[in-house]
Amino acid sequence: MLIAGLLALSDPPHDARVELGSANLGFGWLRVDEQSGTIAELGRGPAPASPDLEGTHGAPLLISPAFVDTHLHLPQFDSVGADGLGLLSWLREAVFPAEARWADPDFAGQMTTRVARKLLAHGTTAVAAYATVHHEGTRNAIRALSDAGLRGHVGQVLMDQEAPAELVRPAAQLVREASTLRPVGRIEPAVTPRFAVSCSRELLAGAGELAQASRALVQTHLSETREECRRVRTLHGAVTYTEVYRRAGLLGSRTLLGHGIWLNQKERAMLAEMGSTIAHCPTANLFLESGSMNLGENRRAGVRTCLGSDIAGGSDVSMPRVARAMIETAKSRRLLASAAFRARVTVPSAAQAWWQITTGNACTLALPGNGELQAGAIADLVIIDPARGPEGDREWSHRDDPIGAVLYGWDPRWITHTFAAGKPVYSA
Ligand SMILES: [Zn+2]
Known part of the structure; x- marks a missing residue:
């Protein structure tokens, strides 16, 4: 043609x-x-x-x-717009009930087929996506995305604490199940510990070992809200959130960390040294009022970044809208910055934002030829x-x-x- x-x-x-x-x-x-x-x-x-x-x-x-979307949740596409909650209560009240429906593997497959159609209608052909804790549901989701022609990485969510009983599994079982996932068509399995709140040390360590053995992409969340960071300190001790992942062997050049808002300079230096990438999700950060990512500070520290919709924390599947939100987030930071710091705020141009949702995101997901x-x-x-x-x-x-x-x-x-x-x- x-x-x-x-x-x-x-x-x-x-x-x-x-x-x-x-x-x-x-x-x-x-x-x-x-x-x-x-x-x-x-x-x-x-x-x-x-x-x-x-x-x-x-x-x-x-x-x-x-377009390439580097951070989204397949089971959350029907949960867009559940407003008025912070991250942890939003997970409890809006997200976990939606994810529980994936106990039915047929529902998981059918929903993913519908999600794939929506992504393609919005011009997105490649993703890094979270499924749920359900093994059969995840398998069906991988198959459905592959059948629809998408490319990328999908992971069974690893979660063994701080969630309803129907959505947690023993750590050993989760790691074993995740290790049996294989590529289907253009979709590869990703190692997907949800975040340090919902993972025991044993599960994080198991995920780290699986990542190193399989060389699969690792995706998780990092420092999205202050409340979450406090919870991580309570659960994992007095080390930084980033250090929790480093100790588990989860940080590397194929690691994708959603959000990364509340980081200190030591953590940024660690991420830069390990070559890990922050998936910036500006629409989600605003919707859940989690914070506003400092894109310029991360890049100056040598931290790689990419861009994701984070459906359903983010409400918009359309990557040009997510790209515009990245620019708007940077502009609002510049508006609110003191005179001394204003010049340090980087505001991407439209051409840079377009590059990010196409070439840049494809590079992050290591999709040769895309x-x-x-x-x-x-x-x-x-x-x-x-x-x-x-x-x-x-x-x-x-x-x-x-x-x-x-x-x-x-x-x-x-x-x-x-x-x-x-x-x-x-x-x-
Ligand atoms: Zn997310």
């Missing part, structure tokens, strides 16, 4: 530890080969033949690598027509900052097609 329009290409950062890369637009075309699942050809300038897909109303399409527009890359693509429909923006490509126009004016109905490994998996 030949597609013509503005290509969202990527400028890599000079130093990926402290800088964001940037998306830049160039007129061109690409040919998707469904057989090999790749971008077979890509060129700048006019297409060599009449395109199968091109813009409407005289405006070009935006052709972008598909997140870039070039010949030979995996054809995970989202095709966007901002001019679409009676109220479309027909001038978007003529604005001073076209990516800014798309990001700030974002309407999910602009997505006309999503491709996963060269196959059309969504069309409007």
Whole structure:
């Protein structure tokens, strides 16, 4: 299939530890080969033949690598909007009852199929996702995501304390079950201790051993709220939250830590040294009033960061909206900073935010071939027509900052097609 329009290409950062890369637009075309699942050809300038897909109303399409969401919870998609609770009471009252429904593996599979359709309709083809503590439910979720064409990492949640009896299991059983999960299609199992509150030392140590033996991605939560940090100190003793994970062997270059808001400089230095990545989830941080992440401080300390929706702590599955929330969080920090600190607050541009939800997030999840527009890359693509429909923006490509126009004016109905490994998996 030949597609013509503005290509969202990527400028890599000079130093990926402290800088964001940037998306830049160039007129061109690409040919998707469904057989090999790749971008077979890509060129700048006019297409060599009449395109199968091109813009409407005289405006070009935006052709972008598909979005990558580095932090979300599959069983929580029906729990969006349970407002007015802090993290720990929200888990008890809104999240755990929803996760308990995954005791029925058929329900888990069917719900994941529905979630996958929603992700693809919003242009997301790759994820790092939490399932639940249920082993069969997790297996069905992995299968359902794979069948839908998604790529990424999914983990059985490891949890042996501080949750309802129906959602905890003995540590040894959880580690044994998680160790039997195998890749299915483009989905790989991830080692997924929920967070230090809901894991005993024995379970964290078991998870660390499994991570080192399997080389799987590790995903967990870190320092999201102050109340949670206090609870971790009570449960695990007088060491920092980050140190709890380090001692368990859970910090490494394939470790993804959701949130990382309430960190001190020692903890940031430790994360930088271990090469671990913080999954920044700005919509969730605001919804649960957990805090506001200091993106610039983390990057200056050499801590890698990426971006996630954290459904259902975050309410929006749409990654451009999460990207905009990242910018808004940084701007609100700058507004509230004292004059002396204002210049130290980094506010990402729209082009940097677009790079983050495509190329940057794909790099974090170690998805070779994803997140870039070039010949030979995996054809995970989202095709966007901002001019679409009676109220479309027909001038978007003529604005001073076209990516800014798309990001700030974002309407999910602009997505006309999503491709996963060269196959059309969504069309409007
Ligand atoms: Zn989360």
